[in-house]
Amino acid sequence: MSTQTPVIDSAPAAPAAPAPNPQSGQPVTLTRFLIEQQRRPDSPCPPQLRLLLETVARACKAINFAISKGALGDVLGSLGSENVQGEVQKKLDVIANDLLLDANEWGGQLAAMASEEMESLHPIPGRFPKGEYLLVFDPIDGSSNIDVNLSVGTIFSVLRAPEACAGRDVAEADFLQPGTSQVAAGYAIYGPQTLLVLTVGTGVYEFTLDREIGSWRMTDGPMQMPRGNREFAVNMARRRQWSPHVARYIEERIQGSEGPLGVDYNMRWPASMVADVHRIIKRGGIFLYPADHRKGGSARLRLLYEANPMSMLIEQAGGASSNGHARILDLVPTGLHERVGVILGDPEEVAAASEPQG
Ligand code: FDP
Numbered sequence: 083m084s085t086q087t088p089v090i091d092s093a094p095a096a097p098a099a100p101a102p103n104p105q106s107g108q109p110v111t112l113t114r115f116l117i118e119q120q121r122r123p124d125s126p127c128p129p130q131l132r133l134l135l136e137t138v139a140r141a142c143k144a145i146n147f148a149i150s151k152g153a154l155g156d157v158l159g160s161l162g163s164e165n166v167q168g169e170v171q172k173k174l175d176v177i178a179n180d181l182l183l184d185a186n187e188w189g190g191q192l193a194a195m196a197s198e199e200m201e202s203l204h205p206i207p208g209r210f211p212k213g214e215y216l217l218v219f220d221p222i223d224g225s226s227n228i229d230v231n232l233s234v235g236t237i238f239s240v241l242r243a244p245e246a247c248a249g250r251d252v253a254e255a256d257f258l259q260p261g262t263s264q265v266a267a268g269y270a271i272y273g274p275q276t277l278l279v280l281t282v283g284t285g286v287y288e289f290t291l292d293r294e295i296g297s298w299r300m301t302d303g304p305m306q307m308p309r310g311n312r313e314f315a316v317n318m319a320r321r322r323q324w325s326p327h328v329a330r331y332i333e334e335r336i337q338g339s340e341g342p343l344g345v346d347y348n349m350r351w352p353a354s355m356v357a358d359v360h361r362i363i364k365r366g367g368i369f370l371y372p373a374d375h376r377k378g379g380s381a382r383l384r385l386l387y388e389a390n391p392m393s394m395l396i397e398q399a400g401g402a403s404s405n406g407h408a409r410i411l412d413l414v415p416t417g418l419h420e421r422v423g424v425i426l427g428d429p430e431e432v433a434a435a436s437e438p439q440g
Pocket of ligand 1: 222223224225226227317353354355356382383388
């Protein structure tokens with residue numbers, strides 16, 4: 083990747099957002115938005131996908147309810163077990179994982195699910211009809227924030243199950259599709275407000291949970307990230323893991339107006355990718371969690387259920403996403419829990435932070 087060339091040129095033109103309901107003046111609901119997507123001539127959201135996204139959104143409401151109980155609901159703290167990544171599982175990691183499994187098992191839209199919290203895929207039990215989609219998710223992203231009451235989120239990605247798996251059990255290999263194959267991606271963010279941010283490939287839309295009526299209402303979209311915001315998000319404590327190129331990129335921004343760039347930058351680190359990506363879609367900037375260059379491909383974030391859905395959303399919002407060498411959405415996964423370096427956000431910043439090619 084050349085530092086002159088943005089990772090992508092531009093996001094596809096997004097349709098205008100539906101107008102508020104004329105009678106109530108209230109923003110449209112998620113249900114109406116999805117039905118209108120289904121009715122579009124190119125129908126990026128067929129009925130089965132619409133039902134699936136509504137179900138995921140309902141599960142996110144239940145997760146939000148569990149999180150908000152906090153210590154009163156005995157949901158804080160750790161379980162003492164470890165997930166497949168070797169990370170200590172928080173009670174809410176498991177609660178949220180179970181809520182997503184329970185909600186999505188029986189509807190007939192899915193062939194299988196996979197998650198950060200489960201070593202292998204979760205097939206749809208034989209007593210339920212099998213559908214044409216695969217769902218992958220990180221039930222609680224930013225888990226270290228749970229016990230200190232900072233923003234966490236749920237990230238999800240929807241793939242089409244390969245036709246070849248129609249008459250047999252779904253296999254891990256069926257999930258190993260590049261991010262360009264995603265048919266939908268989104269996240270819920272449980273912060274001062276509870277939001278659902280979603281794309282079916284026709285732009286990025288934000289829905290706020292209206293707690294009085296228990297409904298998601300569109301509050302932004304189609305969202306395009308502002309360009310030129312000089313704000314970076316990186317865990318500075320990992321400095322020794324960065325390649326010389328990334329270290330120089332960050333160092334120049336820290337030098338700010340006294341360095342070669344001649345302009346000051348700002349920094350944020352909420353330790354929650356959902357919070358970072360949401361801030362970047364709303365006000366611009368860049369997020370970096372590069373691979374450890376001393377250890378080859380060793381990285382923190384997971385390709386299938388963190389990097390890919392966030393990259394689809396960021397590209398749809400006019401941004402770019404790279405592993406430091408190539409576009410993330412083009413990578414062909416080699417395992418359910420594969421990890422990848424992530425640099426995403428403002429296309430010019432992403433190009434500058436990525437290794438020049440050739
Ligand atoms: P977490 O493991 O707490 O769920 O998923 C990875 C992630 O959170 C990201 O959300 C976040 O950006 C990052 O890890 C935080 O990493 P550090 O511990 O290095 O701050």
